Amino acid sequence: MIRKSALAAALLTFAAQPALADSVKIGFVTTLTTPAAVIGNDMKNAVELAVEHLGGKMGDLDIEMILEDDAFRPEVGRQKVDKLVKSDDVDFVAGFIWSHVLLASLKTATDAGKFLISSNAGPSEIAGELCHENFFSTSWQNDQTPMAMGEVLNRQGLSKVYLMAPNYAAGTDMLAGVESTFKGEVVGRDLTRWGADAQLDFSAELAKVEPSGAEALFVFYPGAAGGAFIKQYQQSGLAEKVPLFSVFTVDALSLPRLQEAGLDAVIGTQHTQQWSPDLPFEQNQKFVSAFKEKYGTYPSYYAAQSYDAIYLIDSAVRAVGGDLDNMDGMREAMLKADYPSTRGPYTYGKNHFPIANFYLREVVVDDAGVWTVKTVETVFENHQDLHVGKCNM
């Protein structure tokens, strides 16, 4: 008796579902636990700031943001995406710091017919063979930033470089990127242990740098490992002998801690990035000053990319007038990249990765005595990644 009426009630609630949604649901997957949570927090702050700047609405729809933690593990990220697309029925999945988490989660989102906007990770596979029409990136493809760095090393006349990176998808991509444009000789190459228990003591590897005859040291150590690396780079005395070049290692997240620790070897080091807090675009200036005012620190590129992701989604939702079932319309709108981006105007390649500029940045001390980064020069203009040829879309 009870079962029958419960069944009837359930059927009625399903029948009473509204045909048009009154909110747009975005599932944002990032790392909120483990020491890497410092990155996830920055992205969360940027996303919340974007929602605030949009007035909590995209067009006429309310924004419903669901934050999920991938705990830096691919299997957890995949489970969270599964939950977002199945039980929360989000309209967009976004976020993803780590390439291996993204690679594990992409199919779950696209099989459910949802858009996936990556606001950081850019593995070569997704730019190539695994490209998908519902995937968009507001960041870059992993190889591009180190390719710009290889070009910088060439321009500065450095002919022997020592490479170090963590042993996972993005680490190998970064080294491959430098090696693809660098014309000199790679005199050493170390891939160190990565994961939740990452190797944080680089003494053995650092000791090999000087004897190798390297004129420059290139590293990729995101998150907490970056701070530990710079500390040891300075402590070992290498800072006075071999200049440091990096990607995704020195940023607005590691600089405050480095400044607190007085590790001034990082000042003057150079790295490449597709964005910088001093880029002159109006959206960027508004973003950076609002972020500083609300959270007290400079935003990192993770934050800028996440802020852009929300605005990209907003442009799509408004283009279809809030009709979230119109996937083709939203896709077409996003392809135009017609939204105010913090990196300035850019276009999308066939694989839905941005074709945009890359800049050389240097660590400096600003007028208020805060360690930050400034743009030195443009390395690449409207650069497209190399894997687009393998994309069959």
Add this chain to the structure above:
Amino acid sequence: MDGGLVLIQLLNGIQLGVLLFLVAAGLTLVFGIMDFVNLAHGALYMVGAFFCATLTLYFGSFLLAIAIALPATFLVGYLTEILVVRHLYRRDHLDQVLATFGLILVFDTLVHMIWGPQGLSINLPQAVTGRVDLFGIAEFPVYRLLIIIAGLLVAVGLFLVITRTRVGMLVRAGASNPSMIGALGVNIRKLFRYVFAFGAMLAGFGGMIVAPITQARIGMGNDVLLIAFVVIIIGGIGSIRGAFIAALVVGLIDTMGRAFLDDIMAAFLSSTAAENAAPALSAMLVYILMAAILYFRPQGLFPPKVR
């Protein structure tokens, strides 16, 4: 491959070794004397690091922070023994594993609640940020040299206590035959408690001295704990001498592996294959050694005299 590089890597290996010894010493005593499998030992390494980091930031003095953090970690170990561990001595090893695994989760979450997820970073004290010149062929950071010296002093101190004092005699007797010394009227409960707390303090000391090089972070003890178990299996459970020698061996193998294995492998493999295989293989070397010891000499290299 010049002598300077080899010397630096040797010292790096010894430094890792003494750090492992600090953790393994407490572990082997607890396992050997109390027959207690303590998975939470690594958590105490982490707790020591966090105490020291917080106190360093508060007082501005690393030495003062260590001086306070050492008894504080001793106290944490003492309380853990009273509240949790002492109820588990008679239980099966599996029950002990389950309980202490739970303790790891409790400690990790407590640290997360008190200090947040991102960990704590502290600097080296200014006086030891320099480098020392070694025989004119290489330079080595002063602080790492101090770690080696501190670790060796602890090892010598432990050796003297264990072999020359009455307390040490009780500890050795306990490692050989715990029930007998209970029957001889020694307060075994108190002995166990102090051994446990002392082991915790040693592990905490390890965490404290490594914090300025890397950082204090949640879960830092779990990785060290795994290697520490390998060390005590290789050295012989219950033996401090075994723990010391095995720790040095493991530290050297791991460091020399990371330093030279890719070059060695490149001699007979293509360089890309060597570069991709070397990090994986050097991580495996230590476990391969443990497997070999378990096969050829399962009681370890220097086991205490059998009960």
